[in-house]
Amino acid sequence: MIIDPSEKRKEVKKKLRKLEGLPTLPPIVQRLNQMIEDERTSLNQIAELIEKDQVITTKVLRLANSAFYGFPRKVSTVHQAMMLLGINVLKILIMTSSIFEIIHKEDVGLWEHSIGVAACSKIISEKIEFKDAQEIATAGLLHDLGRVIIKVSFKEEYQKITELISQKVDPLSAEKEILGIDHAKIGAFLMRQWNLPERLIEAVASHHNLENTKKYRQEASILHLSDVLVHARGYGKTLYDGVPPLDARALKYLNLGLPEIKEILFTLEPRLYELRFFTEELKKEIAGDNG
Amino acid sequence: MQRLPVSYLKPGMKTYEEVYDAQGRVLCGKGVELTEEMIKRFSELGVSYVTVDGTPVKLPWEKTLEEELQELEKRFEGIRDENLLQIKEIIKELLYEKHKASSP
Incomplete structure (x- = not known):
């Protein structure tokens, strides 16, 4: 049977729109959104709301303290995290920690890849003196959100995609063939549903297709380059066994040459070394939960 | 160290x-x-x-230089893109340096 990709795409989007069978966000996210929109809300009130939830607080502080942000001192309160990271980043950390909790149980490799890309995105942003490096790091964390969704919520299709990949079809084409849409678009679609900033949505949507960018070409280029570099270094695991193609335009848009790439990789290495301890700690906890 | x-x-x-x-x-x-x-x-x-000093803790995820280089070759199998090949050389250099620093 031949699948009509555009029909399939409609079906997938419908499911996404209704959030059918998708990982649910903790109720606190909804509440946070309302508070952020309400101008009368103070940062203190927001911090208080988060701190009431011990589980979320622990997760957020742990992510904030992990090496991908590279803060020299320990972040010990939600308030401090908010001052250092900004409210948008904090919101995304809360979402991500919930989404990735599902995935790192099933797919530690993708989780490792994602935090590696987050760390690398932060380093590149700082290198080119880009504004809001933290926010870009967070986009790095979310760049493969669509893959998580496919794996968790489109299980049958995921099977077919991995079959195609084992027959040497490249992962993006395999996703498009089976779902009519690739993981970058799925991730962005969901991020829009969750009211995340347009800058991050476009970066995630276009991290494999730089020509699709409208306003945020550099953001998308940072994610694209980080994705390639983390694969090249062999940190984490995704559907790509080898190194995915590098779009040379990313280097042009970011005004980076090989000497800068070298600096980036040498800065990244110790971060990845530290992140490994972080991931191991999570793995142990999961093993503990199951045992 | x-x-x-x-x-x-x-x-x-x-x-x-x-x-x-x-x-x-x-x-x-x-x-x-x-x-x-x-x-x-x-x-x-x-x-x-x-x-x-030294390497008092055995970290199960740490690989030897040989393993790292082997995996690097495998990841770059079939790649001809000039930029990527240069990135590969940088990573090789990085691995050599890393292992030189950590050997006693």
Whole structure:
């Protein structure tokens, strides 16, 4: 049977729109959104709301303290995290920690890849003196959100995609063939549903297709380059066994040459070394939960 | 030398370089044998990592240089893109340097 990709795409989007069978966000996210929109809300009130939830607080502080942000001192309160990271980043950390909790149980490799890309995105942003490096790091964390969704919520299709990949079809084409849409678009679609900033949505949507960018070409280029570099270094695991193609335009848009790439990789290495301890700690906890 | 999170430190390990707190003050000189009290103090003062002499802890995920190089070749199999090939050379250099630094 031949699948009509555009029909399939409609079906997938419908499911996404209704959030059918998708990982649910903790109720606190909804509440946070309302508070952020309400101008009368103070940062203190927001911090208080988060701190009431011990589980979320622990997760957020742990992510904030992990090496991908590279803060020299320990972040010990939600308030401090908010001052250092900004409210948008904090919101995304809360979402991500919930989404990735599902995935790192099933797919530690993708989780490792994602935090590696987050760390690398932060380093590149700082290198080119880009504004809001933290926010870009967070986009790095979310760049493969669509893959998580496919794996968790489109299980049958995921099977077919991995079959195609084992027959040497490249992962993006395999996703498009089976779902009519690739993981970058799925991730962005969901991020829009969750009211995340347009800058991050476009970066995630276009991290494999730089020509699709409208306003945020550099953001998308940072994610694209980080994705390639983390694969090249062999940190984490995704559907790509080898190194995915590098779009040379990313280097042009970011005004980076090989000497800068070298600096980036040498800065990244110790971060990845530290992140490994972080991931191991999570793995142990999961093993503990199951045992 | 080996860089370790404070939770991995054990009394008897020797510092490879100075240990600083978050404000940049020296907490401990190099070549000092760690005690239980010092380790406790590091963690209270928010120190996250300390570099010690030798490689006292076997980290199961750490690979040998040969393994790393082999996997690198495998990841880059069939790649002809000039930029990517240069990136590969950079990573090779990085691996050589890393392993040179950590061998006793």
